[in-house]
Amino acid sequence: MSSESLQPEPTLCRRSLLAALGAAGVAATLTACGSSDDSSSGSSGSSGSSGSSSSSGSSGGSSGEALAKTSDIPEGGGKVFADKGVVVTQPTAGEFKAYSTVCPHAKQRVNKVDNGVITCPAHGSQFSATDGGVKKGPATSGLTEEKIMVDGDSIMLM
Structure with a gap:
């Protein structure tokens, strides 16, 4: 029963969970920043085809x-x-x-x-x-x- 009174695992699990959540938040932030830059680069790289289209039906952001x-x-x-x-x-x-x-x-x-x-x-x-x-x-x-x-x-x- 003395082994039941020493329970370091929940603390370790909590720390691991918090570290994982923090890492996931950083990864999500970096992904969001990266996708924004990629779409900007992509729109400027493909502006020849988008720019030549004069239809006003473009609902895709600022392009x-x-x-x-x-x-x-x-x-x-x-x-x-x-x-x-x-x-x-x-x-x-x-x-x-x-x-x-x-x-x-x-x-x-x-x-x-x-x-x-x-x-x-x-x-x-x-x-x-x-x-x-x-x-x-x-x-x-x-x-x-x-x-x-x-x-x-x-x-x-x-």
């Missing part, structure tokens, strides 16, 4: 998603699409650029485009609407470029 009309983006300025995480600019007539709204300094979101400058409200970093480069810190690197396509008068997020 070919209509973002705005070209007339919505002022020349020399831009517009922030916070719900899509992208800012679209028109540096010169008919030239459209897109950047992530995530400021590389502190991962806050840019929220304004004015006079060719994209501004982050958190610490005052400013970026060029022409190339996304830093105009004023504290950010030390520019905004990440996003892929867009102009189809007629529509701007599509790829």
Whole structure:
């Protein structure tokens, strides 16, 4: 009966179970991150076939998603699409650029485009609407470029 009073196995099983659950959570997180990157790469690799299709029946995420009309983006300025995480600019007539709204300094979101400058409200970093480069810190690197396509008068997020 003294062997019944010493029961280290439930503690060991509990630890094993917690370790396994933790490992499974990490694996699930890595898989989710990996699949997101893979689908992005896949959509950009297959954008030739997706991009040439002009049907509006695409319900597959952001590939070919209509973002705005070209007339919505002022020349020399831009517009922030916070719900899509992208800012679209028109540096010169008919030239459209897109950047992530995530400021590389502190991962806050840019929220304004004015006079060719994209501004982050958190610490005052400013970026060029022409190339996304830093105009004023504290950010030390520019905004990440996003892929867009102009189809007629529509701007599509790829």
